[in-house]
Amino acid sequence: MIKEIKLLTDIKEILKFFTPYLDSMRTGEVNLDVISMKYYENAVFLTYINQDKIMGMISFYCNDKINKMAFVSNIVVLPEYRRMGIGKELMNEAFIRSKIAGMKTLELEVNKKDFWAISFYNKLGLIKTKKESDRSYYMMKKL
Numbered sequence: 001m002i003k004e005i006k007l008l009t010d011i012k013e014i015l016k017f018f019t020p021y022l023d024s025m026r027t028g029e030v031n032l033d034v035i036s037m038k039y040y041e042n043a044v045f046l047t048y049i050n051q052d053k054i055m056g057m058i059s060f061y062c063n064d065k066i067n068k069m070a071f072v073s074n075i076v077v078l079p080e081y082r083r084m085g086i087g088k089e090l091m092n093e094a095f096i097r098s099k100i101a102g103m104k105t106l107e108l109e110v111n112k113k114d115f116w117a118i119s120f121y122n123k124l125g126l127i128k129t130k131k132e133s134d135r136s137y138y139m140m141k142k143l
Contacts, residue, residue, distance in 0.1 A: 070098035
């Protein structure tokens with residue numbers, strides 16, 4: 001079951017729980033308090049819960065009213081629950097909510113070496129854009 005998280009304290013606790021799987025948090029590149037507040041104020045923060053166990057989460061922005069572009073900042077499914085359709089459900093929910101919010105496209109950044117994630121996003125209809133960095137590709141989908 002997908003559940004939206006709206007309380008700052010809950011967002012912070014869930015991010016802390018998923019820190020081992022979030023590169024930017026694990027390396028200290030991003031501060032937990034700062035990113036929790038940013039998500040609280042500006043993002044949609046969803047969890048996937050089954051039998052009171054948090055199995056995955058996604059955070060995304062769908063507030064760019066000028067470019068009408070949503071942006072997924074994080075998606076994580078715990079290793080023991082991968083390949084069960086949870087990531088697909090979370091992404092589909094992001095597509096739906098972004099479209100309802102008036103967004104025309106959804107974009108995300110993915111590590112160039114994460115071939116599994118790139119394949120997963122391709123299967124969901126995302127394609128690589130021309131924009132990239134040394135470490136990352138950007139992928140997008142028209143909604």
